[in-house]
Amino acid sequence: MQPSAKVNQRIARISAHLCPFNLQTDETSILRRENCRTKGGSSGFKVAILGAAGGIGQPLAMLMKMNPLVSVLHLYDVVNSPGVTADISHMDTSAVVRGFLGQQQLGSALTGMDLVIIPAGVPRKPGMTRDDLFNINAGIVKTLCEGIAKCCPHAIVNLISNPVNSTVPIAAEVFKKAGTYDPKRLLGVTMLDVVRANTVVAEVLGIDPREVDVPVIGGHAGITILPLLSQVKPPSSFTPQEINYLTDRIQNGGTEVVEAKAGAGSATLSMAYSAAKFADACLRGLKGDAGIVECAFVASEVIELPFFASKVRLGRTGVEEIYPLGPLNEYERMGLEKAKKELAASIAKGISFIRK
Ligand SMILES: NC(=O)c1ccc[n+]([C@@H]2O[C@H](COP(=O)([O-])OP(=O)(O)OC[C@H]3O[C@@H](n4cnc5c(N)ncnc54)[C@H](O)[C@@H]3O)[C@@H](O)[C@H]2O)c1
Numbered sequence: 414m415q416p417s418a419k420v421n422q423r424i425a426r427i428s429a430h431l432c433p434f435n436l437q438t439d440e441t442s443i444l445r446r447e448n449c450r451t452k453g454g455s456s457g458f459k460v461a462i463l464g465a466a467g468g469i470g471q472p473l474a475m476l477m478k479m480n481p482l483v484s485v486l487h488l489y490d491v492v493n494s495p496g497v498t499a500d501i502s503h504m505d506t507s508a509v510v511r512g513f514l515g516q517q518q519l520g521s522a523l524t525g526m527d528l529v530i531i532p533a534g535v536p537r538k539p540g541m542t543r544d545d546l547f548n549i550n551a552g553i554v555k556t557l558c559e560g561i562a563k564c565c566p567h568a569i570v571n572l573i574s575n576p577v578n579s580t581v582p583i584a585a586e587v588f589k590k591a592g593t594y595d596p597k598r599l600l601g602v603t604m605l606d607v608v609r610a611n612t613v614v615a616e617v618l619g620i621d622p623r624e625v626d627v628p629v630i631g632g633h634a635g636i637t638i639l640p641l642l643s644q645v646k647p648p649s650s651f652t653p654q655e656i657n658y659l660t661d662r663i664q665n666g667g668t669e670v671v672e673a674k675a676g677a678g679s680a681t682l683s684m685a686y687s688a689a690k691f692a693d694a695c696l697r698g699l700k701g702d703a704g705i706v707e708c709a710f711v712a713s714e715v716i717e718l719p720f721f722a723s724k725v726r727l728g729r730t731g732v733e734e735i736y737p738l739g740p741l742n743e744y745e746r747m748g749l750e751k752a753k754k755e756l757a758a759s760i761a762k763g764i765s766f767i768r769k
Pocket residue numbers: 463464465466467468469470489490491492532533534535536537546550553556557572573574575576577602603604605606633678679680681684
């Protein structure tokens with residue numbers, strides 16, 4: 414007996430759904446699911462992850478697929494994105510997942526996105542600084558940002574690729590060159606420093622890390638990472654030994670993981686967690702939620718450097734307010750002076766990579 418036309422249609426739809434990487438076949442299924450969601454009233458945001466098949470990219474893709482604010486999730490990489498996409502697409506959460514492989518698909522990956530998260534690039538090995546990654550990652554970030562300027566110039570960009578102190582200025586220069594630069598929409602992700610700081614401070618205080626909030630300012634490399642322990646919430650005091658111990662753990666948390674992984678990369682899982690937390694804050698800001706405040710490395714006038722990490726308020730247009738640093742103690746003022754020199758050099762290196 415021949416199956417009816419209706420059964421054939423259902424089989425075609427199911428086959429399309431089983432093939433999430435094939436854009437042609439999958440288009441109907443995706444449109445149908447997007448329409449469904451529109452009818453249900455929750456449209457959600459479109460998010461792309463560039464470098465989605467990497468150590469950070471994969472768990473980050475999983476966490477973003479679990480975020481109810483995400484309606485469409487684009488996973489782009491130069492390798493292995495079909496497998497990651499097929500895998501993630503089986504999760505029974507509402508975001509529609511599409512995969513994109515190789516530079517010829519970068520434009521399709523980016524078109525229409527509200528938020529682009531970039532963990533693409535090489536990670537450190539023991540003995541390397543983040544700046545040692547500049548030669549490879551600067552070019553990767555440049556290419557990806559050129560794509561963003563062309564295909565989704567109004568998207569919020571969360572930049573994770575190291576060295577963040579230089580890659581954010583690179584991105585800004587690419588956007589300026591393209592005439593699309595909006596400093597409110599470009600954010601270097603320093604959330605992992607805050608996450609680490611909350612964890613180690615909670616350990617010392619003997620309380621739940623979820624109750625702790627440590628502002629971390631400056632940048633994202635060694636001495637440029639400046640935890641403001643005098644502004645910890647809940648208000649707490651630390652001995653000089655505790656301050657030295659905590660500052661060292663927070664500034665060298667990345668190196669601690671690189672050494673423990675012994676050549677197999679740097680922080681991926683705690684970074685994916687931090688990136689997902691930060692992206693969620695950006696999406697809640699875009700949605701119009703009030704009082705969303707996080708630390709990020711942004712174009713700033715809080716000190717004399719053109720970029721600086723500090724507390725920012727996130728809203729419908731991205732960074733809507735940058736908070737002043739607040740009162741610093743003598744230890745923190747000295748730390749800031751030391752950090753400024755390195756930060757200035759890293760920022761200048763990023764800018765001249767594009768202006769050269
Ligand atoms: N901001 C932070 O706090 C923080 C924390 C941890 C790691 N990082 C940085 O994040 C980056 C990624 O780390 P990882 O552990 O995921 O590395 P990884 O090597 O595991 O993954 C990187 C991914 O990027 C992809 N990639 C390379 N070139 C690309 C291109 N041109 N376009 C798209 N994708 C490309 C690779 O194929 C790979 O899948 C590194 O630079 C690392 O230093 C930053």
